[in-house]
Amino acid sequence: MDREELAHFLRRCRARLDPADVGMEAGSRRRTPGLRREEVAQLTGMSVDYYTRLEQGRGSRPSRQMLTALARALRLSEDERDHLFHLTGEEPPRDSDASTHVRPGLMMILDRLYDTPAQVVSDWGEVLAQNAMAAALTGESEVGRNIVLRFFTEPTARALFPPESHEEHARAHVAQLRSVLAARPRDPGPAHLVAHLRAVSEEFAALWEEHEVAVRRSSVKRFLHPVVGLLDLDCEVLLSPDRGQFLIVHSARPGTETHERLQLLRVVGLQDLTPDR
Template identity: 45%
Template sequence: MDRNELARCLRHWRDRLSPVSVGLSAGSLRRAPGLRREEVAHLAGVSVDYLARLEQGRAGNPSPSVLEALARALRLTDDENAHLFRLAGHADPRTNGMTRHMTPGVHRIIDRLADSPVIVLDAAWQLVATNPMATALLGEMISEPARQRNLLWRHFTGMPSRVVATPEEDAAFETAAVADLRAAVGRYPDDVPLRTLITDLRKVSARFDKRWQHGSVARHMATRKTILHPQVGPMTLDCDVLTVEGSDLRIVVYTAEPGSSDARTLSLLNTIGTQRFTASPE
């Protein structure tokens, strides 16, 4: 691990980001054009003290999950992401598993879709990022522990959800989702987090295990979901999945038919006010 070079790069990457580029107010009392250390720590879900020690070359051995969170917060390119891992003494995660890195382009797409709920998932259905509208629609999940940010883990273990579905709709979703997860294993047979998730799901959910043994393989692309929001009530939305070229990240956008009652309910939700954009703390 090259602590001094890692520290230099982290400071450089923080200084080059403007507050506006990550959805923050520029303010008038800034002494430098870049982000404050506290702001990067918040976006990455790490403590300010730990980030300070990294930037000063005093902290060693950051975990891959912390590096991924920092890379997203700092909006690193693919090459910069690989360099970050090398400096920290880790192999480039793309060499032996799925790509979970959010490029600056993906961040910009999410920023431009501020009026629609948007979430970003990896191929293992792990929640990578949300925008404020998605948090307002689905509830706060991005700050929860890593396992509880996995949508299939939440579903098959019965965690609270605002999604309302009939038994038939639940069965159809489970069949499609498990087939999609099996397809991911085919693409990434050596991805340790993916393998661990499947092993654990088979232990805790008989329904998942039964569907896993069916052996179906398919890509899950789009669906419709009814969301029961505690303030504005129910709405049925289209959930369209956009794939990111060069990775297995999926951008899921929730929309309603223009002029419909669902569109009006979604617009009402947009007026309530939510947190600013937050990336996964891993």
């Protein structure tokens, strides 16, 4: 691990970003350009002390998960992400894992969708990035979770949708996974997920045997939020075919009751999700 080069690279990448580039308010006057260390730490989920040590060339080797979080937080290109991994003595993600890296341009779009829930999700359900509104809507503040796994194994995730829509969601998840597994049979992520769900969920196993195939498309979704109540949201799905990623945006039509409730969620939900400083 080249601590000196890693420290210089992190400082350079932090200095070139403005708060608006990552969906943050600028706040009080800044004496130096770029993000503050505490802001990078917040975006990655690491402690300020640990990130500071990395920039000072004193930190221990970051895990692969932490390197991925840094690459996203600092809006690195694929080449820059690979360089980050090399500086720590790690091999960059293989081609089969490339779909987990969200392009900086897509992250910039996500950052600007501050008033409506939005997520970047892999085609097999991995949440790769999301804004604070999406976390407030789903109750899951961390990226890296799989929405299909949560739906079939976590009652709280299923309770987010009205009971009458459970079968529709279950079938849609299974049909999407069928499509992905056929397209990329050697990709270990979807294959392991399917094997795991067939073993732990009788519902999933039964639906899998029906061999339905479909891809995720735009629709209207009903959410039953525990705080703001029922939400009828337009779900727009933008596909990045070469990456196997979806940008999913949930919105409400102005003037509707759902729009008012979404605005309430922005106030109430984001207050609950604001980390202590």
